[in-house]
Amino acid sequence: PKVEMTFTAVIEKDIDTKTLLVDSDNAGLKKVFWSPDDAIGVSNTKSFTWRDEWYGRWEEYSVSKFVASIDEPAASADFDGSAGFGDTFKAFYPYTETLRDSSGYFVFNLPMVQKYVAGSFDPNAAPMVATAAYGETFEFKNLCGIVAFNLTGTSAVKSIMFSGTDGNGVPVPVSGLFDVNPASSDLAIRQHSTFGYVQTSVTVDCVEPVQLNESAPTTFYMMLPPATYADFSLVITTADGEIMMKSGKNLTITRSHLKPTGELEYVESEYIDLSGQGTANSYIVKEAGLYSFKADVVGNGTYGYV
Secondary structure (H helix, E strand, O other): OEEEEEEEEEEOOOOOOOOOEEEEOOOOOEEEOEOOOOEEEEEEEEEEEEEEOOOEEEEEEEEEEEEEOOOOOEOOEEEEEEEEOOOEEEEEEOOOOOOEEEOOEEEEEEOOEEEOOOOOOOHHHOOEEEEEEOOOOEEEEEOOEEEEEEEEOOOEEEEEEEEEEOOOOOEOOOEEEEEEOOOOOOOOOEEOOOOOOEEOOEEEEEEEEEEOOOOOOEEEEEEEOOEEEEEEEEEEEEOOOOEEEEEEEEEEEOOOOEEEEEEEEOOOOOOEEOOOOOOOOOOOOOOOOOEEOOOOEEOOEEOOOO
16 A cells, blocks of 8 residues: 655766756856755556456556745755655656556657747656655756757747657657666666557747747756757747748767757748749659748649748
């Protein structure tokens, strides 16, 4: 049976990402804190579910919800909840109803859409894990890294979409269903094999468009899985539907570290008119870019732009 208990949780030392970024310290790093109502999943008790005689028995570990009992951001917080008693516990942040512990691996979702947070990032996109014996403190460790895009201009940004490929040109999974062994030394996350689905793009969405400034950059934070993105691209969309596409090379994201980018001025990208030399019922492009063509056509006939 589950019993009420309290765990104290801190964040690993000398890091600069979590759920809340505050003023920089003297070393130029962002300090991190727990936020009120943060919730973690705690796992210890193993439960079994019988399927049928053809499939046999499969196991799932129960994950209990623990909520921070603090009134303001703090570096250390007590989390209250109920869990099955045991000697060793594992914990995952953030807690969700779909979080589960399967055969020793936490199975979790990296959201395809991260919400823009002024001066910080979406806490639901910042997974962390910890292990501790009963009575010890959970020291949470980040699983992802963070990239900071610094934009200037006169437009209002609605969204920023990121995608990248590895050194072999293969798209790198950046969102979807992943798992991690919290007892592993490197805390490497991987695509979940059993029910795995992954996406090769991730978007920071601004619920309310964020107005850029010509003189001072506005920072947009995005969580990414640790990897070296040999090639990557950004698609920045404004509230007016304008688009800027930018590409780059050799972006390395390290677990638990923030990677700032150089200042980037928003300028709407030019469109290439594929039907400028005549209409057709299909076109072939060789590289990424923004394209337009006459869509209201029959064969090679034209009835105007759509």
